[in-house]
Structure formats: C-alpha cells, structure tokens
Amino acid sequence: MQSNWSQSAAETEGLTVEQAIANLQSPDLSLRYYAAWWLGKFRVNMPAAVEALIVALEDEADRTELGGYPLRRNAARALGKLGDTQAVPGLIRCLACEDYYVREAAAQSLGMLDAPAAILPLMELLTGGVEEAVPVPGRPHLTQPYDSVIEALGALQAKQAISLIQPFLEHPQAKVQYAATRAMYQLTQEDSYGQSLVKALEGNDLQLRRTALSDLGAIGYLPAREAIARCAVENSFKLLALKGLLEHQAKLHEAPTQDTIQVMTLMDSLL
Amino acid sequence: AAVQDLASAEVEAGISTLIAVLGYNNPTAAVAAVQGLIQIGSPAVQPLIEQLDDYNYGARAYAIRALAAIADPRALDILLASAATDFAPSVRRAAAKGLGALRWSELPTNERSTAQVKALETLELILQDADWSIRYAAIVGLQRLATTSELTSQIQGKFAQLLATEKDAAVRSRVQFAQAQLFSITSD
Structure with a gap:
C-alpha cells in the first residue's frame, strides 16, 4: 500500500511513530488516547500502527463515568483515515458497542474504507425506521448515529439500502434529513437530491x-x-x-x- | 493646500474606520471594507500594515487579502512573515496568493530580483506544509510569480517536480492547471 503520511510534518508535533505506537499500550491512559488521535491525524498507515489501533478497538481500560470508551472512539476514527481494510472486521464489531460515540466513529470510518462487508451490519442499525430514531432521554443524541450510518451506506454504494434510507428524508432533525438526501443522491444520481442540498445553503442556521x-x-x-x-x-x-x-x-x-x-x-x- | 490637507485627513480617517470594520466579526461588512481599502489603494498600505490585528485572525485575514489585492511591494515583508508563520491557515493562504503578484516594477531595480527570490523561497518552503490548502495557495502564488517575474523556468521546474511527489488529488489538479496556464503564456 502507498504510504500517504508526511514524516517530517508529523514529527514536528512532538511524537515519533515508534513512540505513538508504543504509547497505545502506555499505563498512562491519556497518552494512549492522544497517540490514537495522532496516528490518525498524520495518517500513519504503517502495518504496526494499524495493528495496534485494531487492538485498541477492544480496549477495556479507558472508561468514562457514563461507561463510554474514549480510546475505542479515537482508534475507530483513526482507522478510517488510514485506509487499511484490515480494520473492517474490528470496526463492524464496534457497531454493536454500547457506547454511542464508538458506533458513530465506526460507521463513519467504515464509510471511508472499501468495506462492502459492512453494508448489512450498517443496515441493521436502521431497521426500526424513523419511528425508533428518537432522542435518548438525558443525552444529546438519538438512539443510533443515524446520520453517520446513512452517510456510510451512501458512500459504500449500498443500493439495497435505498428503501431503508428513503423514509429518513422526512426525519424531524435537519442533519438526518441532509444525510439521507446526500446518500439518496449517491445511490440514485437523481438531480433533485443535489438541488435540495443547494437550497439548504440558504438556511438560517450557520451549523446546518x-x-x-x-x-x-x-x-x-x-x-x-x-x-x-x-x-x-x-x-x-x-x-x-x-x-x-x-x-x-x-x-x-x-x-x-x-x-x-x-x-x-x-x-x-x-x- | 488647506483643502488638500483636509481631503487627505478625511481619507486617513476613512482608512482607519475601514480597518476597524475588519475586526467586527461581520463578514458582509468586512468584505465591503476590504473592497473600499482596495479602491483607496496605496495610501491604505502603511495603515493596514501598522494596524494589523495581532489578536483577531479573522481581521488579519481580511487585512492581508486587502494588501494582496493592492499589491504594493511595501507589503512584501508582512506577506512573507504571514505566509510562513501565521498560525491561522486563512491568513497564510491569503499571504501566499498575494506574494505572487506584487507590483515588482515599483521597487528599485537593484532590489527587485532579491525581493522576487524571497517570495519564491517562502512559497517553496510552504509547499511542504501538511495542510493541503496551504500547498494549494502556494501553487497559486507560484503561478502568479511565474508570470510577474523572471523566475518562470525555475517555477515550471518546481511544478514538474511537484507532480512526482504530491499525493492530494485537488492540489495535483491545481498544479496541472498552473502548468497549462504557464504553457499557454510562454508559448505565445
């Protein structure tokens, strides 16, 4: 595989590749967390880095008070950027993680990789339809990372998911609607979907x-x-x-x- | 003479007001102020350099865009420093683009080629940046420098070399576009 990272640029940021890979196993959890981010940021797609990040997807040591897995989230995000499909099975397992943000990161990364095997597991997260796509009480997110899952299915050219995605065009949250619109364009190449996104550029909300x-x-x-x-x-x-x-x-x-x-x-x- | 002094005092006050608008965090007003400063041209250059906002990078990016468009070579040092070391990518991009198209003829003949070489060296340096948008802006700057200076063949050589190493598809496209533009100019 082609190496696409810039060693000189990366190493000015305080770590070497060897240190970063070693830090993924450091007793200091904050060093593990930073190393995972760093390897993704500088796209260090060496086999040793990819393997260490795949191991980090199963990490049990780094937990938040609410039970989240910060290191798994960062490792999942990094693996999407490294372009190595060896990460696909581990990322698919992450779609079942109890931590919403691990599922979100895994869905996003699977959409960035050449991962046809991820299509069915991603579709499963949509099976309850719009009815189940509701906010989780007390949390700032829905039951599943719908926007990321739908975007990944669009990127993976999952034409078999069209009928599953289409109802999300009517989801109450604009960012889920946009994700569905974007995926529908990728899956059908119908101009009307592109045009609705163009129209969204004139909306009132800067974030949207x-x-x-x-x-x-x-x-x-x-x-x-x-x-x-x-x-x-x-x-x-x-x-x-x-x-x-x-x-x-x-x-x-x-x-x-x-x-x-x-x-x-x-x-x-x-x- | 009194009227003339008054007129120039008004222009100066106007320049300061326009520069202040760059920092209001109002993009529509800032874009209009940049246009106003560009129309004023040379008299705005020194105030823009002196009143460059060290704390507000948004204001700084607008000021550098104005200096780049006015293209007065007195802005050379500030454009060199901004392109190479500003922490804000928007400021660096604006400076890189500006470095290519200063009005070199306004410099004394003995300073001209030194100034152009400084611009070339800074643009070549930032071609190695990790941020694609900085590399993209450096190519735009180099393409412009190739048409405004005697450094054309050197820059063409640099572009050929870049195509062998650059991995980003968008940056590569910009190199190819620059090559095509330079080819059509040099073969006329």
Whole structure:
C-alpha cells in the first residue's frame, strides 16, 4: 500500500511513530488516547500502527463515568483515515458497542474504507425506521448515529439500502434529513437530491449551512459550485467543499477540464 | 493646500474606520471594507500594515487579502512573515496568493530580483506544509510569480517536480492547471 503520511510534518508535533505506537499500550491512559488521535491525524498507515489501533478497538481500560470508551472512539476514527481494510472486521464489531460515540466513529470510518462487508451490519442499525430514531432521554443524541450510518451506506454504494434510507428524508432533525438526501443522491444520481442540498445553503442556521456544504463536497455535486462559493460560511469550509467537487472530477478525468478549471477559479478567489 | 490637507485627513480617517470594520466579526461588512481599502489603494498600505490585528485572525485575514489585492511591494515583508508563520491557515493562504503578484516594477531595480527570490523561497518552503490548502495557495502564488517575474523556468521546474511527489488529488489538479496556464503564456 502507498504510504500517504508526511514524516517530517508529523514529527514536528512532538511524537515519533515508534513512540505513538508504543504509547497505545502506555499505563498512562491519556497518552494512549492522544497517540490514537495522532496516528490518525498524520495518517500513519504503517502495518504496526494499524495493528495496534485494531487492538485498541477492544480496549477495556479507558472508561468514562457514563461507561463510554474514549480510546475505542479515537482508534475507530483513526482507522478510517488510514485506509487499511484490515480494520473492517474490528470496526463492524464496534457497531454493536454500547457506547454511542464508538458506533458513530465506526460507521463513519467504515464509510471511508472499501468495506462492502459492512453494508448489512450498517443496515441493521436502521431497521426500526424513523419511528425508533428518537432522542435518548438525558443525552444529546438519538438512539443510533443515524446520520453517520446513512452517510456510510451512501458512500459504500449500498443500493439495497435505498428503501431503508428513503423514509429518513422526512426525519424531524435537519442533519438526518441532509444525510439521507446526500446518500439518496449517491445511490440514485437523481438531480433533485443535489438541488435540495443547494437550497439548504440558504438556511438560517450557520451549523446546518456548514453541514450542507460538506454534504455537497462529499457527493461532488458540480452544479453547486457557484452556490458554494457564495454561501454565508467561512472560506475554509467553502474551500473544503469545492475541494470535494474537484476530487470527484479528478477521479473521472486525468487532466483539468472546463468544469474543474471553473471550480479552481472559485477556490482561488476564496484564498 | 488647506483643502488638500483636509481631503487627505478625511481619507486617513476613512482608512482607519475601514480597518476597524475588519475586526467586527461581520463578514458582509468586512468584505465591503476590504473592497473600499482596495479602491483607496496605496495610501491604505502603511495603515493596514501598522494596524494589523495581532489578536483577531479573522481581521488579519481580511487585512492581508486587502494588501494582496493592492499589491504594493511595501507589503512584501508582512506577506512573507504571514505566509510562513501565521498560525491561522486563512491568513497564510491569503499571504501566499498575494506574494505572487506584487507590483515588482515599483521597487528599485537593484532590489527587485532579491525581493522576487524571497517570495519564491517562502512559497517553496510552504509547499511542504501538511495542510493541503496551504500547498494549494502556494501553487497559486507560484503561478502568479511565474508570470510577474523572471523566475518562470525555475517555477515550471518546481511544478514538474511537484507532480512526482504530491499525493492530494485537488492540489495535483491545481498544479496541472498552473502548468497549462504557464504553457499557454510562454508559448505565445
């Protein structure tokens, strides 16, 4: 596999790769937690790092007062960034973890990996439909990480999940609606879904405008380029969304096209 | 002469007001103030440099965008420092873009090439940054520097070298776009 991390940049941040991997087993739990984040941040996709992070998905030592597993969350997040499919079985097991945030991180990472084996386990988290997708009393989240699960199914091209995802277009929470809209676009390529995300760029809530921007970037919806550049959001978010459009085109065409040149011209204007 | 003094005093007060607006955390007003400062041009350069906000990186990014667009070479040192060491990526991106397109002809002939080489060295340095958006902005700066200076062939060589090492698809696309633009200019 191609190594995609920058050693010089990473090591200026205070750790070496060997230290970070060793720290995943440190008696000091905060060092374990930081090491997992660090390996993901700098995309250290060496086999030794991947193996150590997979072991950390089963960690029992690092617990919060409410029973959460902070190290598992960070390890799951990091493994999505490292692009090694050896992590898939461990991440699928995490979908059953009692900690909501471990399930959320695992769903997000499975969507980033080439993981067709994750489709059925992800679909199972949606089986109760919108009726069961309600807030957990006393917690700031729903029963499942619906938005992350739906986004992962879209990214994995899980066409068999279309009928399961479609009802979530009507979910009361906007971020779940957007996730369903984004996945439906990826699964059907129907323009109307892209257009509803473009419309969401004009909403009143800054956080939701940022979400819609990142959704448009994730699906590479080219007709949104002008609306993205105009949207009332910080330039760094717009640049990232336009980068998504550009990357999507770069997969289809080796050399720049008229479309990608327009996207880059917009990006240049946001620097 | 009195009227002239009064007019320039008003312009100065106006400049300070516009610079203050950059820090109000109101993007619409800040964008309008940047446009106003760009229209004022050269008289705004020294106040922009002196009143650069050390505490508010949002205000600093707008000020650097204004300096980059005015393109007065008196901003060279502040653009070099901002591109290389500011902690805020938005400030660094604006400075990198600005470094490519200063009006070098306004510098004395004996300083011109030294200044251009400084811009080149800083842009090459930040091409190694871990943040893709900084590398992207450095390429935009280099492309502009290639058209405004005598460093064209050096920069073309750098771009060819980059395509061999750069992994990010978006940054690669920007290098290819820069190469195509430079090719169409140099082959005219």
